[in-house]
Amino acid sequence: MKGDLNSAEIRSLSRLLESRGVHISEDKIARRMNLIAESQHVFPLERQRALLLQLISMYEESRKKAVILIEEIGESRLPVTFAIGALAEDWPGMSNSILGIVHQSARNVDFLKGFTVDYRSMTVGLVILAFTLTRRDEYEHFLREKDKLVRRIRMAAVGSVGKSLFLDDETVKFGIYNEIVRRIRRIYPGPDLNKLIGEKGEALYFVSSRSREYLEERSVRMLADLIIDNHRFQEALRRGEVEQVIRIRSFQTRFEHLTGITFVCREELVSVEDFLHTLNFMVPGYILKHHKSFVNEQGVLVYRLEIVDRYGSPLKGTQIQHLEESLMKLVNTTFSKPFSRVKSIGGFEHYARAIIPFLMLELRRTHMTQVLMSVENQSNFSITIKLVVVARAEDPGRLHLLLTALETLRGVEVISSLPPKRYTQEVEVAILKLRVEFAEFSNVREVFDVLKKRIETVYGKFRDFDQGFREIDLRVLGELYDTLKSINQLLVRDIFFSFDELYRIEAPFDLLVEAVKLCAKAVDQANRPGGQKLIFRYRILHQLKRTVLVVSSQDQRDLLPRMVKHLESIPFSFSRIEWNQRSYHILVLKHEPIFPNSSWLRRLREFLKSGNGPDD
Incomplete structure (x- = not known):
């Protein structure tokens, strides 16, 4: 016996190999079969x-x-x-x-x-x-x-069909990744090629974070160019050659024409939320087809948007040039170092004044009054709105007319206003703060619709800066109401609006649903007779690679700092609501680079509990 074969079987195998053009002696066949037989000793x-x-x-x-x-x-x-x-x-x-x-x-x-x-x-x-x-x-x-x-x-x-599709998706993405790597090898001359195609390279992160549909609908050439551009822009910022990069190009996918916007800068210099506000103002009603953002280890933000205009068409050559120049000018004016963090430090008025020069330019270009309406805070019973109006300086009594028009609305109260400030005798800017009582309105959308009609009676037709974002918020909130009919709508609304505005747009709907459901359960738990000093609830969402965590303490004021100590290596988003005189911390933890599994979460709960004493 040679391996598992006798001499006749070896001769038969030799003839079969020769028919395939492979010529190996019978002794060599026997030796190799012995190697194969020995390799299987682990499982006879x-x-x-x-x-x-x-x-x-x-x-x-x-x-x-x-x-x-x-x-x-x-x-x-x-x-x-x-x-x-x-x-x-x-x-x-x-x-x-x-x-x-x-x-x-x-x-x-x-x-x-x-x-x-x-x-x-x-x-x-x-x-x-x-x-x-x-x-x-x-x-x-x-x-x-x-x-x-x-x-x-x-x-x-x-x-299941789902499992088959999932495995098929990963196989297709792996094939596209290999094609991208092959092209980058061919066209990229830089000595830092490994940063693009290595084990932790730009190409791997890019492909793994995109869906199969996104990758299949775009050419390998375009995907490779995007990856190279992302790398070059980040390197340029790292070397101090530029402070920000804005690149806008229209392109064709398999099914449609889009306009792509790549924006790269230091994370601390700009808020993506503010950048989207500005884009919405400059391209009213634009339709967002794709967006993706990340911050690298050096603190460089890379943001990619793919859009069409309100008619479903990509931007044309002159539009792109004008938009690129205007965005760069706005970034240099509004978000450069002297203005960084001005919104969080100086409050809304400072933020509004930072974009007033741009609003004035738009007023001159469109001959339309420019209005910015933004929610400052919200409770179960009322909403506070900041109103900025940039208009032509025609009638000095228009602010009085606006105040009268708003004050005569049931449920609307003007709680502060600044005298109109004139610029170059042509433009005036008015800033007001309103409080609106929900008891007089059926929903938030009606509040803004009524306010817009009153503003139009004084200023005529105007451009509403924040309308696109409000419409997205109201649509998602309506879907939450429909999905979570058994939960108090006021609680659903408070939880939803507790999240950052950009996060509300970016977060998957299923994640928002789970966050609301989990927080509502925590509220129910706190409302039971006796309640609990520490409430700790979580839900691991494997498919979304996120964990939703809701924590509430009856008397521990340093709860958040204690949690943050354990979250140093885990990226997370945080919000908080106040309900029935109790605070609820809502955290969404990412599963990378560390997966906060059940045992990790139980250890965190025991650590927090040790600072509270035993549960009631």
Whole structure:
């Protein structure tokens, strides 16, 4: 015997190889077959057959969709080999799915075999594999986690259309990634090529953060150019050659024409929210098709938007040039170092004055009054709105007319105003603060509709700066109301508006739903007789790679600083609501670079509880 073959079988194998144009001596065939046979000593053929027969027997007896078996091969001394067998109704990707789970849990796989069998009018898939553990700690860890591994393999073994599509998506994205890398190798001459196509390169992050549809609809050439541009712009900022980059280009995808805007600057110099406000003002009613932002380790913000105008068309050449120049001028004026953080430090008036020069330019260009309406704060019963009006200096009594028009509205009160300030005798700017009582209005949309009609009676037709953002907010809020009908609408609204304006636009709808549901449960828990000093609720959203966490303490004022100490290496978004004289902290934790799993969250809860004393 040579391996598992006798002399006649070796001669037959030699003839088969020769028919394929491969000429190997019989002695060499025997030696190589011995190598193959020796490589399988970790999982001998007899044990494979026994495991397969046992799987089929278990399948017949249990009538379950999937049966899983794990057994230890040999003696319980290191190194230890484990064999795993799985049988289920076959589906494309079954073996890859199981292999991926085992790789994640047990590292390298030493042996793998997978095939299908026609069994009782259906096709079942069988997968058997083996792996070896060499260290005592990993062996003991595996024994503790074995039942969990079986559950995960069982879930992976049962196929579905969703699983097949998911695996197919990742395969397609991997293929596109390889094509992008090949093109970048060919066209990029820089010595820092590894920063683009290495294991932690720009290309990998770019492809992994985009959907399959996004990548398939754009050419490899365009995707490679985008990745190279992102890298060059970040490097230019890092070297101090520029303070910001704005690039606008129209392009064609497989199905439509779009205009792409790439904006790169130091994170501390600009708010993406403010940049979007400005874009909305300059391209009224633009339709956002795609947006993606990230901040690198050096604090450089890269923001990418792809838009069309209100008619569904890309911007034309002269429009692009004008928009690029205007945005750059605005950024240099509003968001350069002397003005950085002015909104958070100086309040709304300073922010408004920072963009007033631009509003004046738009007034001269369009001959339309420019109006900025922004929500300053909101409660269960009222909303406070800042109103900035930039108009031609025609009638000095128009501010009085506006005050009268607003004050005569039921539920609207002007709580402050500044005298109109004139610029070059042509333009006047008025700034007012309004308080609106919800009892007189059916919803927030009606508030702004009524205010706009009153402003029009004084100034005529005007451009509303914030309208696009308000409409998005109101649409999403309406969808939340429809989805969460059993939850108090006032509570839903407070939770929704507690999030940052840009975050409300960017966050997946399912994430907002889970955040509202979780916070509502925390409120219910606090309202029970006796309540609890510390409320700690979380929901891990694996598909979104986010964890929603709601924490409320009855008497601990330093709750947030204590939590932040544990969140230093985990990116998170934070908001807070006040409900029934109690604060609720809402945090959305990212799963990268560290995954805050259940055990990590339980440790955080125990740490916070230690500062509160025992629960009531």
